[in-house]
Amino acid sequence: MKFDSPIFDRIRVKPNRDRTVKAEGPVCEWHGCTHPATHRAPKGRDREGQFWRYCFDHVRAYNQSYNYFSGMPDEDVMAYQKDAMTGHRPTWKMGSRGAGAAREAHARQHQPEGFADPFGMFGEMGGTARPEPEPPRENRMIRNAERRAFESLGVEISATPQEIKARFKILVKKYHPDANGGDISTEDRLRDVIQAYNHLKNAGYC
Incomplete structure (x- = not known):
């Protein structure tokens, strides 16, 4: 290689400060904070899918005070807990889907009468079957699973449905x-x- 070659006499390298690429990202949305926003936090009920962007310290502070059920009535909290058992997917009673007026009229005309319907299956579809009366609670045989359920709730076996729900x-x-x-x-x-x-509840105690 010739150091006095005219081919390389005009190559120039820019200083490092000109070639530095600054990585820019979101800034923490906490009031007065300028740290990078490395974490997300949910905005709350009725705003699903929306998030705040916070740094580590502020997302931890936000999570400590976050309460999804804040301001929700007790009845709505109970309904939410119940829906959570099915993954908040809709459910229907037997016979409530796909049965039009013609089908219900046909069922009423051809529904035999005078037999027991303890589960109320035909009654929900417009039938005329009579349900069997529920046996008195005091005559029921308490199984071990039900005894454990009463113990888990901390109530007596003789507790009323209202006491169990409370x-x-x-x-x-x-x-x-x-x-x-x-x-x-x-x-x-x-x-x-x-x-x-x-x-x-499934056993009929509440």
Whole structure:
């Protein structure tokens, strides 16, 4: 290579400061913060899919005070918990879909009478079957699974449906993570309470 060659006498290299590419990104949306926004936080109920952008310190502070159920009536909280059991997917009663007026009229005309319908299946479709009366609770045989459900809720076997529902509502509020500052250590106890209540409800105790 010739150092006095005229071919290379005009090559110039720019200083490093001119070749530096600055990486730009979102800034933390916390008031007064200028740190990079590295984390997302949900904006809240009725704003699903929308997020705040915070730095690590501020997203942690936001999560500690975040409560999805804030301001929601107790009835709506209970309905949300119930829908969560099915993944918030819609459900229908048997016979409520695909049965038009003609089908219901045909069922009423050809529905045999005078037989027992303990589950009310034909009654929901316009039938005339008579349901069997529910046996008194005190004559029921208490199974071990039902005894465990009563113990999980902390109520007596002789508790009324109103007492069971009231106790369930108290325990849900007590063990829900939002009521414990986001502490998830009570989730197992909350799941046990919900399963016990649903078992008693399916068994006809509430």
